[in-house]
Amino acid sequence: MTFNPGIDVPDELSRLSLGQDTPPRIRDAPELNSTGTIPVDITEKFKKASSALQPGEIVKDEFFTLFESVGALEIMDPKMDSGCVKAGDEFEELYDVSKPLLPEEVLGIIDQLLCHEMSWHLGYPLSQTVFTSVYVEALMMPNPTHIDEAMFVRRGNTQANAEPMLQVLRAYCLGMLKACAYVNERVKSEHYYEEEDFVTNTYNRTLLGSLSTADIRAELNSALNLVQKQQEHMGGDMVEALSSRLKLRDIFLSAAECPQFVAQPDLARQPWEAALMLLPTIKATHNLSKAVDESFSVKLQRKLASTVPPRPIVKLSFENAFGHLDRLFKDGCELINVLSYTNSQCLQTFLRHFQAKKPQPLVYVRTLLQTFLFDAMEMLGGMSIRMIMDDDLAIISLPASPYLDRANDDIEVLHDPRFIIAQQMEAFRKRAAEPFLDIFRTFCQNRCRVRRTLCHNIERWDQLQADAEQLDLELQVRAQEVKLAGQKFSPNTIPVEGDAWSLSMWTYLYKLRQMEWIVQLGFELEVYQPDELAGMYWYLSYLSKTRIEYVPRLRKTLTERVKELRESPAQNRRDPAMERQMLRTLEWIRLSLLDAVITWGLSEALAGLYTACSRLDLLTPPPRPYSNDELRYELRMKPFAKIETPGLPTFEQFAAHASQQDVSTEELLVEASKAMTDAKRACESMSKMTPEESFSVGSHDRWLVSIKNTLKSCIATGLAIATVQKAMREDTTGGQLKLTVEVPTPDKTYHECWIVPRIASKST
Amino acid sequence: MDSSEARHYLQGLLNKDLRIHTTDGRMFRGTFMCTDPDTNVVISRTHEYRQPSASQRAAAAQNSTGTSVTLDMTSRFLGLVVVPGEHIVKMEVEQFASQMRHSTAIV
Numbered sequence: 001m002t003f004n005p006g007i008d009v010p011d012e013l014s015r016l017s018l019g020q021d022t023p024p025r026i027r028d029a030p031e032l033n034s035t036g037t038i039p040v041d042i043t044e045k046f047k048k049a050s051s052a053l054q055p056g057e058i059v060k061d062e063f064f065t066l067f068e069s070v071g072a073l074e075i076m077d078p079k080m081d082s083g084c085v086k087a088g089d090e091f092e093e094l095y096d097v098s099k100p101l102l103p104e105e106v107l108g109i110i111d112q113l114l115c116h117e118m119s120w121h122l123g124y125p126l127s128q129t130v131f132t133s134v135y136v137e138a139l140m141m142p143n144p145t146h147i148d149e150a151m152f153v154r155r156g157n158t159q160a161n162a163e164p165m166l167q168v169l170r171a172y173c174l175g176m177l178k179a180c181a182y183v184n185e186r187v188k189s190e191h192y193y194e195e196e197d198f199v200t201n202t203y204n205r206t207l208l209g210s211l212s213t214a215d216i217r218a219e220l221n222s223a224l225n226l227v228q229k230q231q232e233h234m235g236g237d238m239v240e241a242l243s244s245r246l247k248l249r250d251i252f253l254s255a256a257e258c259p260q261f262v263a264q265p266d267l268a269r270q271p272w273e274a275a276l277m278l279l280p281t282i283k284a285t286h287n288l289s290k291a292v293d294e295s296f297s298v299k300l301q302r303k304l305a306s307t308v309p310p311r312p313i314v315k316l317s318f319e320n321a322f323g324h325l326d327r328l329f330k331d332g333c334e335l336i337n338v339l340s341y342t343n344s345q346c347l348q349t350f351l352r353h354f355q356a357k358k359p360q361p362l363v364y365v366r367t368l369l370q371t372f373l374f375d376a377m378e379m380l381g382g383m384s385i386r387m388i389m390d391d392d393l394a395i396i397s398l399p400a401s402p403y404l405d406r407a408n409d410d411i412e413v414l415h416d417p418r419f420i421i422a423q424q425m426e427a428f429r430k431r432a433a434e435p436f437l438d439i440f441r442t443f444c445q446n447r448c449r450v451r452r453t454l455c456h457n458i459e460r461w462d463q464l465q466a467d468a469e470q471l472d473l474e475l476q477v478r479a480q481e482v483k484l485a486g487q488k489f490s491p492n493t494i495p496v497e498g499d500a501w502s503l504s505m506w507t508y509l510y511k512l513r514q515m516e517w518i519v520q521l522g523f524e525l526e527v528y529q530p531d532e533l534a535g536m537y538w539y540l541s542y543l544s545k546t547r548i549e550y551v552p553r554l555r556k557t558l559t560e561r562v563k564e565l566r567e568s569p570a571q572n573r574r575d576p577a578m579e580r581q582m583l584r585t586l587e588w589i590r591l592s593l594l595d596a597v598i599t600w601g602l603s604e605a606l607a608g609l610y611t612a613c614s615r616l617d618l619l620t621p622p623p624r625p626y627s628n629d630e631l632r633y634e635l636r637m638k639p640f641a642k643i644e645t646p647g648l649p650t651f652e653q654f655a656a657h658a659s660q661q662d663v664s665t666e667e668l669l670v671e672a673s674k675a676m677t678d679a680k681r682a683c684e685s686m687s688k689m690t691p692e693e694s695f696s697v698g699s700h701d702r703w704l705v706s707i708k709n710t711l712k713s714c715i716a717t718g719l720a721i722a723t724v725q726k727a728m729r730e731d732t733t734g735g736q737l738k739l740t741v742e743v744p745t746p747d748k749t750y751h752e753c754w755i756v757p758r759i760a761s762k763s764t
Numbered sequence: 765m766d767s768s769e770a771r772h773y774l775q776g777l778l779n780k781d782l783r784i785h786t787t788d789g790r791m792f793r794g795t796f797m798c799t800d801p802d803t804n805v806v807i808s809r810t811h812e813y814r815q816p817s818a819s820q821r822a823a824a825a826q827n828s829t830g831t832s833v834t835l836d837m838t839s840r841f842l843g844l845v846v847v848p849g850e851h852i853v854k855m856e857v858e859q860f861a862s863q864m865r866h867s868t869a870i871v
Binding site: 030032035036037038039040041042043045046047048049050051052053054055056057058059060061064068069071072073074075076077083084085090091092204303304305306307 | 771852
């Protein structure tokens with residue numbers, strides 16, 4: 001696994017455009033017949049010398065470690081050495097690329113290539129997928145410098161190239177390889193994890209780097225014309241099958257070029273929608289095809305500059321591959337919505353829900369998302385990071401605040417408190433920008449990485465909170481000075497509260513949310529064993545309870561302000577935008593509270609339910625000879641151990657809360673049921689919210705589905721609790737309850753974050 | 765050759781470029797890193813060179829007009845490899861022509 005640098009390097013550095021136009025470094029094989037060096041035969045002497053060594057003794061360069069040598073390819077070992085030719089076997093793949101093909105065979109090869117292309121998108125290397133095609137190899141080697149050189153047959157029987165079916169296949173291959181080049185460049189230019197997500201290695205091939213896209217488009221067009229002319233020979237269905245595939249290649253190229261329309265979402269969306277129109281035809285005509293397995297060979301790996309052993313050709317069924325292709329374009333289409341910016345909270349809602357899709361969008365779509373978000377130090381193709389941050393601060397804790405007033409920037413008197421406020425806010429932005437942007441960046445990664453990176457992020461947010469508290473104090477002093485000196489902030493702001501901890505509040509809320517996400521992702525990623533669920537849901541409820549207690553701080557003062565504003569005479573009314581900002585913050589507080597109530601209620605209910613199950617011996621922990629509860633607690637809580645507030649409970653506190661020894665099982669279930677009802681009510685009122693109220697403009701449908709699934713989880717939890725309660729009431733013997741408890745995997749639940757156990761009566 | 769002399773000789777070859785010919789007719793050129801009593805040789809930054817295949821030769825012969833054809837060996841980069849002693853048929857060390865006049869220490 002190679003770590004992709006850049007995610008930790010300051011963004012400016014990784015986005016420098018230096019050297020991006022240089023072609024990839026190619027290690028040219030040294031000239032053998034150079035006059036400067038002379039090979040001298042040492043076979044006998046070397047063998048004699050090495051056999052004179054003591055058994056077990058080695059001679060090696062002092063900087064060469066045996067650890068490195070483990071990675072060496074063993075020559076002549078058929079498992080390791082892709083160049084090893086078995087006795088009686090041919091080195092070359094003897095398939096003849098000039099032989100005439102039937103239309104159904106061309107269709108077959110095209111569909112096989114499509115499967116390979118999608119396998120590559122799924123994370124397999126080119127060497128096991130696209131590069132196993134003899135036709136692809138013929139086009140790419142030697143590297144064509146001109147479109148006329150990219151022919152299947154370059155020497156000898158060149159008239160075979162004029163064969164119409166081969167021309168169609170050639171145009172398709174050219175379009176496909178160029179699309180692969182675009183995809184590869186896109187992925188390489190963004191943060192991704194080699195081997196985990198994607199393999200960008202091209203084995204020294206340039207993927208038609210010297211051919212222009214316009215030339216390839218022209219080839220696709222002429223092939224399309226050629227197909228239309230063959231109508232009589234092939235029949236309408238076949239013409240449609242081949243043309244739809246050629247068109248798809250052309251559209252794919254346009255889709256890959258869509259980042260140029262970052263400011264015109266409608267144009268950017270066009271190719272993705274066009275592809276979705278074509279896909280049904282492609283699927284329906286697949287049955288006309290006839291696969292040509294001989295035109296793919298693992299032997300081609302012998303020609304690739306590769307430091308890995310030979311590996312088999314990846315086999316992905318057409319149905320499967322087509323499903324991924326369909327998903328690629330659907331996700332791409334949805335992705336364009338991100339370009340319509342409403343506010344920073346809507347953007348985050350979009351990101352979270354788009355990335356939580358199951359299955360997760362393909363790595364290419366995720367890297368496109370990163371390009372849209374961060375390309376050229378501008379978000380979404382034209383917004384500065386300050387704009388996004390100020391927008392976010394205004395929503396959460398500083399509505400219509402003088403701190404964010406751009407008029408402060410114009411003050412040039414050095415000792416003017418407003419000047420100092422502008423400076424201090426800038427200092428805060430500088431410090432907070434990285435952790436803040438990292439939330440966006442993090443959500444573009446694969447799910448495991450999201451959780452892992454969040455664990456690192458919260459530490460930085462913790463430090464930021466200390467800085468923010470300091471700045472809050474200083475800002476309060478300055479704001480007082482402004483008042484005392486009789487100066488005024490811009491009239492479109494509301495006066496500053498004496499004890500408004502605006503910056504630290506903003507920071508704290510973000511930190512809490514991220515801590516909750518880490519625990520929730522833990523459920524989604526199956527980090528915890530069934531018997532640990534009670535404890536982890538308790539911890540989640542502890543976190544969300546902290547949030548519930550914290551959010552309303554701002555609410556009271558804001559409500560009063562809004563009231564004042566409304567009651568003041570019309571002539572005193574100031575900018576309506578100011579009132580809008582305050583109302584927006586109130587909406588956000590309401591949403592945030594409801595969300596925290598759901599998280600608290602449902603996690604409390606599940607914690608109680610799981611505790612009851614383990615007390616009733618319905619869940620038995622797996623044998624763990626080398627572990628105990630305390631060690632495991634330490635391990636699970638490692639990400640939170642360094643966080644100052646909210647402090648991590650000690651193991652004793654945790655164990656007491658999770659087991660609730662002093663509460664009877666009946667009471668426990670009653671409490672759980674109450675908590676579940678609270679969560680359910682909150683879900684119901686959330687599901688009635690408009691996109692604006694729920695800060696989900698642009699992703700409202702997906703957001704709503706998530707809320708409805710949470711609601712279903714609530715209902716299922718309620719049923720599970722009732723089943724246990726009923727069984728306890730009916731049980732008169734005091735023995736083992738006649739219940740079965742099944743803890744489902746996250747993909748079998750209504751919502752990945754909520755692992756609701758399936759409890760049923762034992763049928764005897 | 766006693767073992768200390770052998771060690772000295774082999775150490776002198778370290779980090780020199782070797783050409784190792786194997787039983788299947790391929791040649792590997794890389795920097796000598798390590799060897800053992802069975803003459804297993806580890807070379808780094810290795811390129812593989814292969815004689816043109818029969819079909820390539822036939823194609824070249826067909827296209828040429830003269831009586832003889834010249835074909836380059838095909839090569840590709842492999843990185844770090846170990847060549848087992850049993851497959852080695854010939855080993856060569858590359859020496860600079862300019863230095864050979866002055867030194868005979870290696871051979």
